[in-house]
Amino acid sequence: MKLAALQELAQRHLLDGGDMPPALEEAIAAPAAARWSIYVEAYRSRLTEALATQYAALVARCGREAFDELAWRFIREHPSTHRSIRDYGAQLHAIAGGDGTTAELCLRGELARFEWLLAAAFDAPDATACGAADLATVQPDEWPALRFVAVPSLRRLRTTTNAVAAWRVLRQALDEDPTAGPVTGPAATATGPVEWLIVRPALETTFRSLPADEAAALDRLLAGTPFAALCATLADSHGDRAALQAATWLKGWLTEGLLLRV
């Protein structure tokens, strides 16, 4: 058997499982099946362990056995194409959230998404954010056209359950004793939409909730809306205070290190 065919055959079996193909058994010296099973088991356990590390709070919420089942389903449906195993698992939230028919399923999906975004911010590219001092030299006639983009670590999330509150409880328990038994945290409840901002200004990742109007304004600004146009969009909701409100938010976003000037 040619090398390419051998690798394709072996990989197919690792990805799909099932009985060992006779052609693979012939290609491997005896005891082929017993020894090949080491690779089969290692594939499943290595990727499951990587996901469990990435989604530690979700593991605590689900319990290890249920998480392993969830992870194995994900592994079968989403084989890795990443060079680094740290990058594997971005879509797990879709499986964790199931069909979203219960608050608990919604919470699990949002919890997974939140953990993934925290990890993404953790080692996102460094950037020197625009600060208030950087805008001190902007001339009055330049302000209307002022535009910004997000620093690379900035992530946004909308939740509809108390997933972040659950994360806090689960994470605290894990930090205190990673070997402790199952910690489920608060019961899942629907909260209505809550907007979240995740960012890593230096080495530490931070997050906070955003009022809906601030979230909408930030999203518009980061989508390329010039500052004057942003103020105009706020006129309906904030009337005469639109420009003042926009300037107040902008000052806060600059202090938090969210923005890069275009």
Added chain:
Amino acid sequence: MPTAPPLRPLGFGLGLRPTHYAQILDGRPAVDWFEVITENYLVGGGRPLHFLDAIRARYPVVMHGVSLSIGGTAPLDLGYLDSVRALAARCEPAWISDHLCWTGSGPHNLHDLLPLPYTEEALAHVAPRIEQVQERLGRRLVLENVSSYISYAASAMSEWEFLAELVRRTGCDLLLDVNNVYVSSRNHGFDPRAFIDGVPAAAVRQFHLAGHLDLGTHVIDTHDAPVCEAVWDLYAYALGRLGPVSTLLERDDHIPPLAELVAELDRARGLARAIRLREAG
């Protein structure tokens, strides 16, 4: 590949693990160098690169990859190679190593180090890929022997003969993982000393030492335990045959406090010193 001057051995090093970052920076342990898992630092920024920079400012480092898939039949991932080269420009490693194995077919990565059949076909496939990597990285590649649980009916030569022929054809260097030699020798029933005798001494740039799980009928390479006596004996044999080669102690699971690893590393240091003294007469 241009001929590079011989590199001075780095001494005795440890695999760099995040759990030890603070202890390394605060305590300045008696470790000569650190080996970093390349893929863990192929990130944009944040803590991984911050600590890599800080530790690199104090110690030599070597980059050790797990996803090159030099034996894979999919085209080499040039984007990955370019990111490896960029990381090397940042941390200036003494050398860059990866494994003689395949890690996936097509776009997939199985995140495992799967052995190759040792055939002329595989040699003809791998040698030009090594040359392509060396050209892209602008330096020699250092290739490690993997531990393996299977062998192939088609293999026509031993693993060490295969490695020696790759060195001859490409000028690459070798990372001799002494634990992997032991693990594979137990699993396949060959003499581990024949492996060490069979590799070209001048090409061996580095040793790896690690622990494994002995199941009696076979041995699993787990990196979760101290080095066992049989591997220490084999290491002593390798030192006697290959001389003072840079030595690296690996631990990837059940990672103990740094001081415990430094003490285990001191055993390697002591063995090397004893052999040097014995040979000096």
